[in-house]
Amino acid sequence: MDRREAIKRTALLTGFAISSSTMASLLQGCQPEAKSPLDSWAPKFFTKEQGLTLAEIGEVILPKTDTPGAKDVFVHEFVDLMVADCEKPEDKKLFQDGMAQLMAGCEQANGQTFLDCSPEQQLSFLNEQDLAARTLVDANPDLDDEDYPFFLKLKQLILLGYFTSEPVGTEVLVYDPVPGVNEACRPYEAGTPDWAPNR
Structure with missing residues (x-):
């Protein structure tokens, strides 16, 4: 499910109607700031x-x-x-x-x-x-x-x-956007990339 669909479903579940202009500003606010050359x-x-x-x-x-x-x-x-x-x-x-x-x-x-x-x-x-x-x-x-x-x-x-x-x-790096169980002592296999830090 993408962000747009998640916002629509949340609006429906909570009983709020979101106008197209509000939806556009919400979605635009989720975009990373463009980097300059x-x-x-x-x-x-x-x-x-x-x-x-x-x-x-x-x-x-x-x-x-x-x-x-x-x-x-x-x-x-x-x-x-x-x-x-x-x-x-x-x-x-x-x-x-x-x-x-x-x-x-x-x-x-x-x-x-x-x-x-x-x-x-x-x-x-x-x-x-x-x-x-x-x-x-x-x-x-x-x-x-x-x-x-x-x-x-x-x-x-x-x-x-x-x-x-x-x-x-x-x-x-290995990235898991929704990390599950924390395995503190995970075995390392040679040649595998490290995990990305959780923010």
């Missing part, structure tokens, strides 16, 4: 250049293969909104400064912006950032949140946005 996207928190760099970083970390890439599922928009709407003011400053430092570090290392670097240079730079951040965390396991490396915070948000996106959750 990257060129016309206006970040809510980051600058335009930072937003484009963020999109490219996401794509380097999660490139398109036989599964969607980070750009395909609009991870850059997710990260931008999460920082804009969910982070504390002091954490927003860490993201603003961290992104600026990351971009400046790439320009210093490669003599050009991250967006102008070749894919090999981008991957090499991000691998260096990841290694440096992991080395710092391994050497200091009790780091305060404000001292936690920016790159790892950014990477965590990118991964969160990717794996909780609808296309990845329904097309890449």
